[in-house]
Amino acid sequence: MSALKGPTLLFCPADRPDRYAKAAARADSIVLDLEDAVAPADKDGARQSVVRALLELDPAHTFVRINALDTPWGKDDLAALPAHTMVMLPKAGSAADVRACAPRAVLALCETAAGVLAAESLARTDNCAGLMWGGEDLIADLGGRSSRGPGGGYRGVVLHTRTQVLLAATAAHKYAVDAVHLDISDLEGLAVEAEDAVAVGFRAKACIHPSHVAPIRAAFAPTEAESRWAREVLAAAEIRGAVFRHGGRMVDAPVLAHARSVLAALESADDEPPSVAGNHTAHHTRK
Template sequence: MSSATNSQLAIRTRSWMFTPATRPDRFANAAKSQVDVLIVDLEDAVQPDEKAAARGNVRTLLDAADNTALPPLAIRINSLLTRFGLDDLIMLLDAKHAPQFVLLPKIESPEQVLQIDTLLTAAGKTTWLVPMIESARGLSVVEPIAQSCSRVAALMFGAADYASDVKAQPEALALQLARCGVAAACAQAGVLAIDAPCFALHDAERLHADLTFAAANGFEAKAAIHPSHIESINTTFTPSAERVTWAKRVVEAAEKGAGTVDGRMVDEAIAREARRVLAAA
């Protein structure tokens, strides 16, 4: 697999919504929210005594002949440092079909990603990987994690677990710095940066502020835990018509070798920005 880019993924990846694997009745309803990627969660959303049943629901989903009515699927497995995670991985390797993405929680070394890549490759699976950065240790090696293998499509920041690990409050500067670190590592590796969910489910002002920060600091997508957030996320990460027109003018000027657009010199950095806008449009 070559390194992932937005164009290579060939699907929109602005919004990623978590849904408990214990609630298969919600899978079909997710499409109504216009979410880009449905995350079927085997980890935090599932109690220990429900793990086996939840895993069975995912296996049924992946063995189904036709899931075209659903959004692209991501499966969040349990940590591979647990028996639950090992059982989840075996299920994925044995399933008839592979999900588009597998979310890897609590990744703290590139070697953890490489081990999973090796197993998926041996099984002939073309699934993309999304390591989650949820601890100080993970953040300390975020760049090699992002560049660990060509199967990595994105990194997702896990704000709740990170805050717990570093003993920070939800609005602390420590979390904002960590978010920026994840986004910068993704930019360097050329993979998608996915921000953590906004946990204020019914606070539109808080969601707007959260999205504004994410978009301004290099994130290209955001997770959600409630369908009411999907429209705002999709709008935030979809370039406006004016922005697309600007990008087309910049690319045209760049192809001619010189020039300015709106009084701004068109150099390679500006051209890259314009191409990113067009890729996200």
């Protein structure tokens, strides 16, 4: 995976091949899910559907979430997939797990205590393209009961996991992907999470429903004010050098890096297919 193709990764149950093309048309990338979305009795049939579909789906926009390698299905999933397939590896616990998927590029899911503690080594594995985290599986692995507190925010251990994944991926120059928002109808909460993901440096956010694509895209796309500021600052830097004052604020190398990130995100948003982006209305926008 040389580059994420946009900020949205939409999960699609692998046992619903009738939904594959629809999901691919709505999101930047799709994740055909052979793990949690498929009952044990349906694993083999879903795997066959995925293998057939990979002949037609764009490999640069398609991930396959296989079953964990220590399950009865994981190794069969891996053996059935072409070498160019991008794999999402659930419950990745060690660099050896990632290497076992080679030569396939791997988006490793840090969703167990072992996986979180191994995030740095996972990210530094040659065929690791990025890291993603998962709060619900983590809490289950810890023997806990809830990933969120009474106010709806994530509990401390989950926030620690999110930060650990972001730091490990970024330090290894790999992509960090923010976790899904499980409340399908809570578009406001989703937008807040997505905006925070953008603010701290996540490159994309996964989602479980097509209605989540638009709020995520809206969060990752720079506002007019942000775009104008970035252009002004970078233009001023051409004349005034590396350190100067602009709008009452000191501008130096980190601020210029922020500005370049804004314009890069703007270019990425401009590349979205109009027919897809135009079919959705964001529920929440930044001011």
